[in-house]
Amino acid sequence: MKEDVTNIIAPLMVRPITRWPFFTFLGGAMFCLLASSACHLLSCHSERISYIVRRLDYTGIATLISTSFYPPVYYSFICDPFFCRLYLGFITILGVAAILFSFLAGFHQPKFRTLRASLFFGMGMSSIAPIIHKLILFWHQPEALHTTFYEVLMGILYGIGAFVYAARIPERWMPGKFDIAGHSHQLFHILVVAGAYTHYRAGLVYLEWRDQHGC
Numbered sequence: 001m002k003e004d005v006t007n008i009i010a011p012l013m014v015r016p017i018t019r020w021p022f023f024t025f026l027g028g029a030m031f032c033l034l035a036s037s038a039c040h041l042l043s044c045h046s047e048r049i050s051y052i053v054r055r056l057d058y059t060g061i062a063t064l065i066s067t068s069f070y071p072p073v074y075y076s077f078i079c080d081p082f083f084c085r086l087y088l089g090f091i092t093i094l095g096v097a098a099i100l101f102s103f104l105a106g107f108h109q110p111k112f113r114t115l116r117a118s119l120f121f122g123m124g125m126s127s128i129a130p131i132i133h134k135l136i137l138f139w140h141q142p143e144a145l146h147t148t149f150y151e152v153l154m155g156i157l158y159g160i161g162a163f164v165y166a167a168r169i170p171e172r173w174m175p176g177k178f179d180i181a182g183h184s185h186q187l188f189h190i191l192v193v194a195g196a197y198t199h200y201r202a203g204l205v206y207l208e209w210r211d212q213h214g215c
């Protein structure tokens with residue numbers, strides 16, 4: 001709440017830092033959840049619609065992961081355009097590659113379940129490089145530690161989500177008992193929303209940090 005208020009007041013008091021990386025992340029998160037909702041709502045319509053919306057779902061996940069890099073990378077390396085472009089370029093190319101990969105005919109077969117989870121997990125884990133780089137540069141600034149705390153928490157939530165999805169927990173232990181509620185896919189979606197919200201909180205800390213300290 002305090003960060004929300006500060007972010008509303010800060011632009012009025014100081015020269016605000018650009019908001020586009022933060023809005024890119026919010027747009028990516030909204031697109032992911034919208035694509036996912038469309039997938040769950042429409043995939044039972046017909047084989048043709050299911051084919052389209054399942055690809056849309058994976059496009060949404062890749063978009064969420066890629067756009068999640070924009071606030072931390074942009075605001076951490078705002079004074080270092082080389083690393084800013086390097087990290088953002090890397091994750092953007094990786095995101096586009098993951099989307100193109102998901103359009104391959106065999107990608108959605110059940111036997112590739114673990115590969116699909118690993119692909120997104122790997123994309124997320126590549127964020128370790130810019131986060132460690134940020135800590136090396138700004139270890140003495142409380143905002144760097146504060147945002148890293150949120151990022152580690154987000155990583156744990158997404159990591160558990162990917163594991164639950166790949167390992168089919170808990171229905172693997174009691175098949176048929178979780179078809180209505182408590183299914184791994186439902187737990188996975190709850191964890192994704194929790195992870196995105198944690199990242200939103202980190203984004204607010206980045207905005208406050210750069211609004212007050214600039215480059």
Ligand SMILES: [Zn+2]
Pocket residue numbers: 036040185189
């Ligand atoms: Zn889903």
